[in-house]
Amino acid sequence: MIIECFDGGIVRLSEPLDFRRFKLVLHADVGSGTLAWPGITLLDDRDALVSVDLVPTLAGRPDDASWDQRFAEMVDKAREHGWIDAERHAIRAHIERMT
Numbered sequence: 257m258i259i260e261c262f263d264g265g266i267v268r269l270s271e272p273l274d275f276r277r278f279k280l281v282l283h284a285d286v287g288s289g290t291l292a293w294p295g296i297t298l299l300d301d302r303d304a305l306v307s308v309d310l311v312p313t314l315a316g317r318p319d320d321a322s323w324d325q326r327f328a329e330m331v332d333k334a335r336e337h338g339w340i341d342a343e344r345h346a347i348r349a350h351i352e353r354m355t
C-alpha cells in the first residue's frame with residue numbers, strides 16, 4: 257500500500273490491496289518549503305508516521321468491508337514489529353521521493 261503525497265496537501269492511496277508493504281511516496285519538493293499533509297508527520301528524510309485513522313479516509317481506498325478487516329490485520333502485524341507509534345496512533349512508513 258502506498259500513500260502518495262502531492263503539492264497542495266493532496267494525499268491519496270494507491271495499491272490499496274497490497275497489505276504486505278507500506279510506504280509514503282512524495283511527489284512534492286518538500287525541501288522548498290514547509291508542506292503539510294494532515295495526519296502525516298515526516299520524521300526525517302527516510303521515515304514518516306502516518307495516522308492509522310487517516311488511511312481509511314484516503315481517496316483510492318476500496319469501499320469494501322473486507323478491506324477494513326485486512327487493514328486492521330496489517331496494523332496488528334505492524335504493531336508486533338514495533339512499527340506503530342502508540343502515542344500518535346500512527347504507522348511508520350519508509351519515504352520514497354519521486355523526481
